[in-house]
Amino acid sequence: MYTSRPAIDHGRCTLCGRCVLICESKNLAIREKTLHVLDDCSVCGHCYAVCEAEAISFETLRPRVFKSFPYDGAYFPPGSPDPTLVAGLIGSRRSVRHYSAKVPSTDMLDDLLECASMAPSAHNEQQWEFVVVRDGTLITKLSGRLLEYYGGLNRLVRRAFMRRLAGLFMGKKVERYYRDHYAGIERRVKTGAAGRDQFFHGAPVLIVVHSAMDGNSPVENAQYAAYNICLLAHAMGLGTCFIGYASYLLNMDRAWKKRLGIPAAHGVHAVLTLGYPAKAFTMAAPRKEYSVRRLG
Ligand SMILES: Cc1cc2nc3c(=O)[nH]c(=O)nc-3n(C[C@H](O)[C@H](O)[C@H](O)COP(=O)(O)O)c2cc1C
Secondary structure (H helix, E strand, C coil): CCCECCEECCCCCCCCCHHHHHCCCCCEEEECCEEEECCCECCCCHHHHHCCCCCEECCCCCCCCCCCCCCCCCCCCCCCCCHHHHHHHHHHCCECCCECCCCCCHHHHHHHHHHHCCCCCHHHCCCCEEEEECCHHHHHHHHHHHHHHHHHHHHHHCCHHHHHHHHHHHCCHHHHHHHHCHHHHHHHHHHHCCCCCCCCCCCCEEEEEEECCCCCCHHHHHHHHHHHHHHHHHHCCCEEEECHHHHHHHCCCHHHHHHCCCCCCCEEEEEEEEECECCCCCCCCCCCCCCCCCCC
16 A cells, blocks of 8 residues: 655645545644645545645546546536446446457556556555456466366365365365356366366456455455456446456466466455457346345
């Protein structure tokens, strides 16, 4: 996390006090008709964003730039974005498992990461880091490693006796793996023998989201960032899919982490496939019933 503090242009400051009210860390105060910054802060930028006099700035904040579509820094006040569009976008994002060979441009990839960095994060730490893989050979090799790993796991849990034995050390997740994943992995092992990618759905790009684990809520932060990528990708005509099989493996496989340039101590929080969908869905999917308790 980098910390800093806002710079105040006292010539512009009208002492309206809106920044004082909005500051989550109570870091601003008006004393003797002057706005004071009391300490370094997490650079959330809320004070900057409420200041109509444009008297507040942060040296460490970079301007937001998108390159593959027009964007003028527009801010939509509550109630102004069309909820039909927003709900429609959220409902229309689907996991895409068929990709064309066309590779998204570097500008598009940069824009997706820019949008990822707009996600909320605990204490505004923004400690997510990304690896963008556009090397098809590397993607196929990683897919092969997944096949090797999960194929081995399948051989281990095939017999009920072995599942019970492994369960003594690993708990219920062994039976859960057998129930939820065994059959699908068996099918992949069979078709994967021909050397075809079995896990990344033929996507031309992977985005890996990782981070140090010593911050506040690093897993959640990184996953919110990953989901931002999924939503914007859909709007840009691209498809994504979370690949949990790959996140799980990368968190254990130091050699592959090193190969991707991910520090050994980092957690891998999301692996996304990315590319142009080869097949379009025609409607949003319905969802299961959810449980809710309404209090009050
Ligand atoms: C954490 C997580 C892990 C996932 N792992 C995989 C995966 O390894 N392979 C895959 O094809 N889909 C994976 N998915 C996609 C889910 O299967 C998908 O989100 C779900 O079926 C709902 O479909 P939808 O995303 O199209 O709405 C994963 C999704 C999440 C959130």
